[in-house]
Amino acid sequence: MTLEIAxxxxxxxxxxxxxxxxxxxxxxxxxxxxxxxxxxxxxxxxKPKWFLDISPEGKVPVVKFDGxxxxxxxxxxxxxxxxxxxxxxxxxxxxxxxxxKIFISFINFLKSKDPSDGTEKALVDELKALxxxxxxxxxxxxxxxxxxxxxxxxxxxYHLETAxxxxxxxxxxxxxxxxxxxxxxxxxxxxFENTKPAAKEYVIAGWAPKxxx
Numbered sequence: 001m002t003l004e005i006a007x008x009x010x011x012x013x014x015x016x017x018x019x020x021x022x023x024x025x026x027x028x029x030x031x032x033x034x035x036x037x038x039x040x041x042x043x044x045x046x047k048p049k050w051f052l053d054i055s056p057e058g059k060v061p062v063v064k065f066d067g068x069x070x071x072x073x074x075x076x077x078x079x080x081x082x083x084x085x086x087x088x089x090x091x092x093x094x095x096x097x098x099x100x101k102i103f104i105s106f107i108n109f110l111k112s113k114d115p116s117d118g119t120e121k122a123l124v125d126e127l128k129a130l131x132x133x134x135x136x137x138x139x140x141x142x143x144x145x146x147x148x149x150x151x152x153x154x155x156x157x158y159h160l161e162t163a164x165x166x167x168x169x170x171x172x173x174x175x176x177x178x179x180x181x182x183x184x185x186x187x188x189x190x191x192f193e194n195t196k197p198a199a200k201e202y203v204i205a206g207w208a209p210k211x212x213x
Contacts, residue, residue, distance in 0.1 A: 002036040004064040006051060009041035011205045016198035017041065019206040021103075021155035022073040023061040024195050028151040029077050031191035033084045077148060091149040095142045098133050098149060102126045103156040109170075110163055111210055120170075127172060127179055134178035139185060146189075154186040155196075162200045163207040 005026060008018035017039065030037045042051050047058050054069040055062045062071045065083070070076055081090060105126045109119040133141070141149040161183065164170040172179055186192055197203050 002038050003030065004038050004040060005030070006040045006042050006055065006060055006062045006069075008060050009043050010198050010202040011045065013198065013202070014041060014043040016202070017195070018044075019159070019197040019203045020060055021159055024155040024158075024197075025073050025152050026061045026063065026076050026080075027195035028154065028191050029080050029089060029148070031194055032089060032146065032151065033080065033087065035080065035084050073152075077151075081148075089146070089148045089151065091142050091147040095137070095147075095149060098141045099126070099130045099153045102130065102153065102160070106156070106160040106164070107210070110167060110207065111213065124173065127176055130182075131176040131178045134182055138178060139182065150186060154192060157183050158187060158192075158196065159203055159207070162203040163211075166200075166204045167207070167211050 005023075007023035007027065008020035010016040010018040018041070027037075027039070040051075042048070042060055044058070044060070052058060054064075055071055057071070059071055061073060061076060062069045063076050063079075064070075065079055070079060077089075081088070102123070105119070105123040109123045112119040137143055140146050141153070161172065172183070174180065187196075
């Protein structure tokens with residue numbers, strides 16, 4: 001049975017896949033589990049009535065399970081794990097929070113107008129912690145096998161690399177070799193190629209309002 005999933009369309013290109021990292025997390029999970037799905041692209045700047053009927057708050061992603069639309073990527077991924085247990089993507093509890101502060105640290109640094117406010121150091125510290133973890137436990141967060149924690153982090157690292165590269169001419173320090181290799185590994189997976197935003201320009205356009213705020 002093919003699952004229907006409503007995801008963000010690209011800004012200015014409603015027929016192309018957009019830049020929502022939470023949508024991509026769910027799409028990655030579907031791809032890794034080889035679950036057939038159909039993407040319904042939603043123009044979030046002009047939300048159609050059919051979408052507001054299934055997602056009154058106007059949030060993506062939403063997935064249809066047994067005739068009922070379900071929102072929130074955490075909830076959706078949990079249901080997918082129950083309904084499609086193979087291959088298991090459950091992250092062992094002791095590794096579940098690895099890398100969890102990277103995204104907010106990235107956003108704080110991206111929005112920062114003051115080079116001395118500590119936001120860059122905070123991000124580098126989080127990336128260093130991930131590098132140390134991967135050095136000890138890698139290549140993935142929970143070891144040899146990819147799990148949900150990697151699928152949650154991969155789109156966020158892609159946004160980090162793309163947005164900071166464009167707006168701040170910044171990249172992950174070269175000496176964080178484990179993080180850099182981890183990103184290369186994730187971004188080159190077939191599941192990532194199949195689910196990443198249609199072009200980096202849509203990621204940049206998505207972050208521009210926050211940078212210019």
